[in-house]
Amino acid sequence: TTYSDKGAKPERGRFLHFHSVTFWVGNAKQAASFYCSKMGFEPLAYRGLETGSREVVSHVIKQGKVSCHPQDKMGDHLVKHGDGVKDIAFEVEDCDYIVQKARERGAKIVREPWVEQDKFGKVKFAVLQTYGDTTHTLVEKMNYTGQFLPGYEAPVFMDPLLPKLPKCSLEIIDHIVGNQPDQEMVSASEWYLKNLQFHRFWSVDDTQVHTEYSSLRSIVVANYEESIKMPINEPAPGKKKSQIQEYVDYNGGAGVQHIALNTQDIITAIRHLRERGMEFLSVPSTYYKQLREKLKTAKIKVKENIDVLEVRPRKRLPAARSSPNRCKDPAAPLFLECIQPGNFKLTFQGFRGGAETAGNLTDLETNGCG
Numbered sequence: 400t401t402y403s404d405k406g407a408k409p410e411r412g413r414f415l416h417f418h419s420v421t422f423w424v425g426n427a428k429q430a431a432s433f434y435c436s437k438m439g440f441e442p443l444a445y446r447g448l449e450t451g452s453r454e455v456v457s458h459v460i461k462q463g464k465v466s467c468h469p470q471d472k473m474g475d476h477l478v479k480h481g482d483g484v485k486d487i488a489f490e491v492e493d494c495d496y497i498v499q500k501a502r503e504r505g506a507k508i509v510r511e512p513w514v515e516q517d518k519f520g521k522v523k524f525a526v527l528q529t530y531g532d533t534t535h536t537l538v539e540k541m542n543y544t545g546q547f548l549p550g551y552e553a554p555v556f557m558d559p560l561l562p563k564l565p566k567c568s569l570e571i572i573d574h575i576v577g578n579q580p581d582q583e584m585v586s587a588s589e590w591y592l593k594n595l596q597f598h599r600f601w602s603v604d605d606t607q608v609h610t611e612y613s614s615l616r617s618i619v620v621a622n623y624e625e626s627i628k629m630p631i632n633e634p635a636p637g638k639k640k641s642q643i644q645e646y647v648d649y650n651g652g653a654g655v656q657h658i659a660l661n662t663q664d665i666i667t668a669i670r671h672l673r674e675r676g677m678e679f680l681s682v683p684s685t686y687y688k689q690l691r692e693k694l695k696t697a698k699i700k701v702k703e704n705i706d707v708l709e710v711r712p713r714k715r716l717p718a719a720r721s722s723p724n725r726c727k728d729p730a731a732p733l734f735l736e737c738i739q740p741g742n743f744k745l746t747f748q749g750f751r752g753g754a755e756t757a758g759n760l761t762d763l764e765t766n767g768c769g
């Protein structure tokens with residue numbers, strides 16, 4: 400279901416776009432190095448002992464407008480969840496107003512607004528609690544002109560290998576998906592509607608999409624401008640264990656399942672990712688067969704040669720140092736997805752039919768969002 404009612408335009412407190420994603424991992428340097436060499440990110444900024452930060456080691460990497468920062472984080476969170484996404488930051492206008500509204504509506508404010516500054520200017524932050532142990536940092540740049548955020552300095556090490564590798568051209572975060580335990584999708588999605596004045600962008604339930612073996616429940620919420628899309632999934636009953644349930648069991652509760660990155664040229668992106676040694680999840684062989692069939696009668700024409708994509712452009716997050724095999728573990732909690740805007744529906748519908756023979760509905764794709 401697609402929704403056209405975006406609700407009233409919020410008077411203040413505009414959400415601009417995804418600012419960055421913070422990973423809490425066992426070894427930030429190793430994780431950052433993996434994303435740089437395999438996925439085309441480049442070191443952008445650093446915070447650690449060398450910059451006077453005794454608490455956190457953070458390697459910020461960037462590609463296009465996508466900023467990620469793996470941080471070393473030992474302790475309970477790592478034991479409970481393993482490597483994964485801790486925080487999704489949104490760049491906003493009027494952080495104070497957003498926090499005030501969210502508080503009035505019952506949101507948990509993890510950290511009240513505060514300002515940090517360095518020689519490049521000031522940034523105001525606040526942190527809100529969303530599903531599981533995941534948080535949202537609000538980032539309001541107050542004329543800040545630095546590369547990333549106050550307190551970060553230039554990277555201490557530039558890998559000489561990186562400039563020699565082919566460009567992947569991943570440009571922006573399209574959507575970030577959160578998996579919820581059974582019966583928690585609606586409340587998790589309503590958190591965004593109520594507290595952040597987001598609206599329902601798209602949804603699907605198991606009466607609309609199901610096969611003999613599995614089905615899908617997902618609600619996509621978005622900010623007014625629809626520059627931030629957050630699909631929220633929950634398990635749906637089927638003959639086989641839901642992939643969402645697998646995730647929740649493995650992750651120890653709700654959390655981020657995947658991050659989708661847009662590119663304008665997926666064929667080149669995938670080719671170059673492969674040349675860098677990136678591995679991809681495979682899909683049932685029926686997927687591309689059905690896709691080709693559907694394309695014969697579809698209104699859109701695909702100029703590109705889809706043979707290049709025959710292995711689906713997805714990758715699970717490596718668990719770097721702690722468990723080198725985890726990127727191949729089917730239950731590893733996070734994966735990345737590369738998409739080229741425009742082919743969403745075909746991806747989803749084509750995939751459905753193949754799922755029955757492929758075990759669980761491992762990566763149901765919903766309108767580019769699930």
Ligand SMILES: [Fe+2]
Nearest residue numbers: 659767768769
């Ligand atoms: Fe997706």
